[in-house]
Amino acid sequence: MxxxxxxxxxxxxxxxxxxxxxxxxxxxxxxxxxxxxPSYGPEMRGGTANCSVTVATEPIGSPLVLDPNVLVAMNQPSLDKFVDTVVPGGFIIADSTMVPNIPDAASLANPGITVYAIPATELAEKNDLKGLANIILAGKLWECTHFCERETLSAALAKCVPPRKQHLLEPNERALQLGIES
Amino acid sequence: MATNKVLMKGNEALAEAALRAGCRFFFGYPITPQTELAAYMSKRLPKEGGTYLQAESEVAAINMVYGAAAAGARAMTSSSSPGISLKGEGVSYIAGADLPCVIINVQRGGPGLGSIQPSQSDYWQATRALGHGDFFMPVFAPSTVQEMANCVYDAFNVADKYRTPVMILADGMLGQMMEPVVMPEPIDPATLPEKPWATCGHGGERFHNVANSLYLVASKLEEKNVERFKRYEIIKATEQRAETFLCEDAEIVLVAFGASARIAHSAVVTAREKGIRAGLVRPITLWPFPVDTLATTFDTARAYLSVEMNMGQMVDDVRLAVNGRAPVEFFGRTGGIIPTPAEVLAQIERIAAEKGLGGCCCTCKNSDEA
Incomplete structure (x- = not known):
């Protein structure tokens, strides 16, 4: 991509x-x-926080992603809000612990979309990784897109976990791997 | 990867760059979507031996800037649209007293309290009348986080050079977004050029300086204003900044700044793929408006399209610059809505169809790809 x-x-x-x-x-x-x-408007006060991320080879125009090729949804309102914006051939990754109604690919307006229902919150709790469902889903996202090298992902994690929270690096790394394998 | 490249929010980049540009005095008041800037300053400034002060109001904050600027320091304040309106009086006083400072507006939708979403509806306020009286101030309009960092340096330098307040006009999108940025090299405030006019302590060594905007003798005030406008002429002649994109043969020239320039850029790329000779002029200074850059497009342009996040403000300046040579149209979204590249493209296609432009030969398409 x-x-x-x-x-x-x-x-x-x-x-x-x-x-x-x-x-x-x-x-x-x-x-x-x-x-x-990030969304910073009234919607984040009403239930859905969201953010747009673009990784590209050409300079990025609008940072607001209106036509994602990947949607990661961690609750039902978020899935419902963005499901029809995913472009043909894209991916939808939903936390099935939190999102009861996940549509199958055939029912979507756009063709060729792959839908993954990952019980990320449940997986996190079972593996002593409470609160790291987001990282499990990020791992799955990487597995779908290979948007970077695998070791880059770990290097990025090391960058994002602040120095005073270095003890959290290991569980984050485990969550990432769990997501990749799920 | 460049090891010094970091991911930063636009608001944080503005703050860090100000510190590095030698700003040691920041006075502000929280308001969305600007708050990270003040928060960053509150953490970092005291560690650099500077002063961060959350004032009791925007009016107080701008008058603290007035004081620090009068004492010769690099001083800054920031706010978002409604807060900037409150600062208007103070900015007029600072301009009247010929003092340098930097004011950042991370715009949100208006009028009134408006929305907290990104907007460019303070263009007129920034370029025409932020306060009462005969004055202008240079206005920078960055469109990336990197440019936000760089233009803080430019803003302080221009402010000091011409003894004028300078505004950086950003918006909620640029302020909130993160992009990779390489911070410019820090400047030690002690190495900045002397300000012989500053009202700082001198141990009785010289006659005292005065910072003042009150001139009860009309002829004195006229003299002051005329002198200031001579400086404005120099600014207009030497400080215009703009960037062009695919303008060499552009028949439809888009003009857009800041966040909307990013969207217009995407629309121009797609229009070119469709064989329409579109280009983009991106003003980096809004005052002085880059009329000289616009003039370079006169030979090929058959139409102009000003793309803004408001109901049509900069389009006035585009019309003044184009001066009837070609029709000037406007497209914008307002209230905090960000226009989409598809919407802008539809406007380009409409103009191309009306003028019988576009669908140009495949050779030109090929040369663009080269």
Missing amino acids: ASTRIVLAGFGGQGILFAGKLIAYAGLIEDREVSWL
Whole structure:
């Protein structure tokens, strides 16, 4: 993909913005064009926080992603809001613990979309990775798109986890791998 | 990867760059979507031996800037649209007292309290009348996070050189978004050029300086204003900044700044793929408006399209610059809505159809790809 355009959406507190930042940092490490734009408007106060991330080879115009090739949805309103914006051939990755109604690919308006239902929140809890469903989904996103080298993803994680929270690097790394393998 | 390349929000990049440009005095008041800028300053400035002060109001903040600027320091304030209106009086006083400072407006939708979403509806306010009286101020309009960082340096330099307030006109999209940025080299404030007019302590060594905007003798005030406008003529002649994209043979020339320039850029790329000779002039200074750059498009342009996030403000300046040579049209979204590249492309296609342009020969398409 010349440009990977991603919408990540969920409730505030699920780590949507952090997962977006991880992807953006991976793009930066590989010297690609990168943009990250959070929602900061009234919608984030009403249920869905979302962010647009673009990793591209050409300079990025609007950082607001209106036609994602990947949607990561961590709650039902987010999935419902963005499901029809995913372009043909794109990916929808939904946390099936949090999103009860996940459409199958055949019912979508656009053709060729692959839908993954990953019980990320449940997986996180079972593996002693509470709160890292976002990173599990980011791992799955990487597995779908290979938007960067695998080791870049780990390097980006090391960048995004602040120095005073270095003990969280290991569980984050495990969550990433779990997502890649799920 | 360049090791010094980091991911930063536009608001944070403005703050960090100001610090590095030698700004040690920041006075502000929180308002969305600008707050990260003030928050960043509150963390970093005290560690650099500077002063961060959250004032009791925007009016107080701009008058603190007035004081720090009078004392010769590099001083800054930032706000978003409604807060900038409150600062208008102080900015007029600072302009009247011929003092340098930087004011950042991370615009949101208006009028009134408006929305908190990105907007460019303060163009007229920034370029025409941020306060009462005969004055202008240079206005920079960055369109990337990197340019936001760089233009803080330019803004302080222009402010000091011409002894004028300078505005950086950003918007909620640029302020909130993160992009890779390489920070410019820091400047030690002690190495900045002397300001012999500054009202700072001198131990009785010289006659005291005065910072003032009150001239009760009309002829004195006229003299001051005329002198200031002579400086404005120099600014207009030497400080215009703009960037062009595919303008060499452009028949439809888009004019857009800041966030909307990014969208217009995407639309121009797609229009070219469709064989329409579109180009983009991106003003980097809004005042002085880059009339000289626009003039370079006169030979080929058959129509202009001003793309803005408002109801049509910069289009006035485009019309003044084009001066009837070609029709000037406008497309914008307002209230905090960001236009889409597809909407802008539809406008380009409409103009191309009306003028019988586009669908030009495949040779020109090939040369663009080369």
